[in-house]
Amino acid sequence: MSKADRDKLNPATKVVIGGRRDEWTGIPGQTGRVVNPAVWRASTHLYEDSAALAQGPRTNEDGHLFYGRRGAPTQWALADALTMLEPGAFGTMLYPSGVAAIAGALMSLVRPGDRLLVTDNAYDPTRNMGMGLLKDLGVETVFFDPLNIDAYRALVGTGVRAVFLEAPGSLSFEVCDLPALTAIAKEAGAWVLLDNTWSGPTGLTALAMGIDGTVNALTKHVGGHSDLMMGAATGTERLYRRLRRTAQQLGQVVSPDDAALALRGLRTLDVRLKRESESALAIARWLSQRPEVAGVLCPMLPGAPGHELWRRDFTGGCGLFSFILETTDNAARVRFIDALELFGIGYSWGGYESLALPVDAAKDRSVSAWPPAGVDPECTLGVRLSIGLEDAGDLIADLDQALGRI
């Protein structure tokens, strides 16, 4: 199949066929193949002779054996599959965690004296990177309210190197106008990065909107089984060249065993996300009718904040959303969370099993409100749910008995 024909396939097909090139699933000179790229464990890569060794550094291309830090077919297959999923992408770099991918992408763009704009609802470690490491390196990070386009336009006009977006926002799940924010940044000559972990490349075609690159915590949906830490950054050719140079200089590499696990997770990504989204929407609907709940922050839910933009720009969702309790008594929230039987309490999300976590996002915001507009400002006690693959009715029954403890 030609590259153009492959690019036209739907995400559900791409996650199945991605990265399974003949040269990574077969033995050169022999017929027959295995389904999955093998796990190539390697530090040293061997050369035919001295002439080939001398040639090695000069080629420095993807898909050539060189040295373990550049990966081998197992990592290449994962990167190849992720690139194929993102229309408009040239390449993907892999990192040992999602946070490492965010750091790698930002470090490839900003230099001392630069100004970086970061969405106010970004993942907490992204904010900390701006206020910590990047500040120490002489980069000024300014947080902006992603829903206030006029204020954002004024900030972009002050001369910024890059804009870092996340949609929906971490914890609060507002959806910003991605095409509008991107167009304003591009007009000003700024790079645009998006943390696209929530919907992933199967649920949002970010580069097609003009975004230069996406960061994805593969730890979440792609891994999908709560047993893997990994991140990826995927970009246009111009961005990818920088990502690759920076990752090589920082010595970023993922193990072939982890890459194989991520590839295994990827194969079922589309079907897991569909199932999770369906259950999450049913649960969000049910919660929105409950007297103990002051608001549901789930963009897939009609009437919830960000729903219209989510429907316009995204083709998929996932099982992660928050809701705000009507009570202002933290002890009641603790009783509720501790009474849950089918939800684990813990960080991360996107696994096959459901999780619950208390959310108090005010401390993670500089210029936007918590709770978001539309929720009684008196009510600040949030709970984030990551809905897994259990039966939605069983999860609702569990939430029902636990809400009774409030």
Ligand SMILES: *Cc1c(COP(=O)(O)O)cnc(C)c1O
């Ligand atoms: C978890 C998460 C990350 C970081 O991923 P790790 O693999 O845990 O480092 C980045 N962005 C978002 C939105 C996340 O939820």
